[in-house]
Amino acid sequence: MKGCFHKGTSWSGTNGSADTKRRRSANSAIRVHQLLQTKPLIRIPDAAAHLNLSQPTVSKALDTLGSLDIVHEVSGRKRDRVFVYERYLDILNEGTEPIPR
Incomplete structure (x- = not known):
């Protein structure tokens, strides 16, 4: 049926803006x-500058990664927070333990 959907309308009948935001x-x-x-090991302003994203966008992305247990906030501060990708560091440090004597 030609003209059945308006521009911006998805199959479900919504405008798709929620899907766009999620993507x-x-x-x-x-x-x-x-x-x-x-x-x-990263701070929000540094990541935002490096990726050319806004600080709120990076903050939300880090919150999402934190909820997935991928990153952890390690500074304990409300501002100028520091995030670490611990599992990745663990892999990099694997096998670097001192040799016992």
Whole structure:
């Protein structure tokens, strides 16, 4: 049926903006996760500058990654928080323990 859907209407009949927001949020989280693989210890302003994203976007992405137990906030501060990708650091440090004497 031609003309059945209006521009911006998805199959479910919604305008799709919620889906678009979820996709953007997921994309931001993926980009932050990829950055954490090169810089496993990061602050929000540094990540925002590196990825050319806003600080609130990076903060939300880190909150998402934190809820998935991927990153942890380690500074204990409300501002200038520091996040660490501990499992990644654990893998990098594997086998570097001192040899017992």
